[in-house]
Each structure stands twice: as C-alpha cells, then as structure tokens.
Amino acid sequence: MQRYLFKVGPIDLAGPLLPGIVDFFEEGAAAGKGVLELIGNDVAAFCDDLVKDTPTYADAVQESISGRPGTDER
Known part of the structure; x- marks a missing residue:
C-alpha cells in the first residue's frame, strides 16, 4: 500500500485520508482481523x-x- 500510495496516490495524503486509513486498520486489528x-x-x-x-x-x-487548460504546455 505504501509504495502504491506514494507513487500514484493522492497529492494530499496527509489530509483526512491517512488518519482514516490508520483508524480503519486499528479498528480491524481490535476486531482481530x-x-x-x-x-x-x-x-x-x-x-x-x-x-x-x-x-x-x-x-x-x-x-x-495533455496540455489541458490551467497546466503548462510543453
């Protein structure tokens, strides 16, 4: 997951996504999964x-x- 998320993942991983992932795994571990x-x-x-x-x-x-509007054309 770490490799995938760091290469492809969200630009703002430290936003609400990362704490949500941690909570998800903590709850799963508490349930013995x-x-x-x-x-x-x-x-x-x-x-x-x-x-x-x-x-x-x-x-x-x-x-x-792709050179979409709002991006630098190269």
Whole structure:
C-alpha cells in the first residue's frame, strides 16, 4: 500500500485520508482481523477505491502531458 500510495496516490495524503486509513486498520486489528481480511487480495484495487475522489500524482502528470487548460504546455 505504501509504495502504491506514494507513487500514484493522492497529492494530499496527509489530509483526512491517512488518519482514516490508520483508524480503519486499528479498528480491524481490535476486531482481530488480518490485513487481507480487511482489504481483500487486490491491494491495488483497494488503494484505487481509497483515492477515487481525490487528485492524485498520476492525475497531475496526465494533465501536464495533455496540455489541458490551467497546466503548462510543453
């Protein structure tokens, strides 16, 4: 998850997302659940769902490449 979120993840990971992830895992651990029980076998899909409504580094790169208005044209 860390590699995925740091490479592709949200621009503002330290915002409400990170504390929410920590709370999610703490609650799962308190209930005696393992990580894969909480997120499933597809870690990337879980991470995609976490960041689906937030701007990501991948979005920023794509916008800069496409030359959309509001970005530097190269």
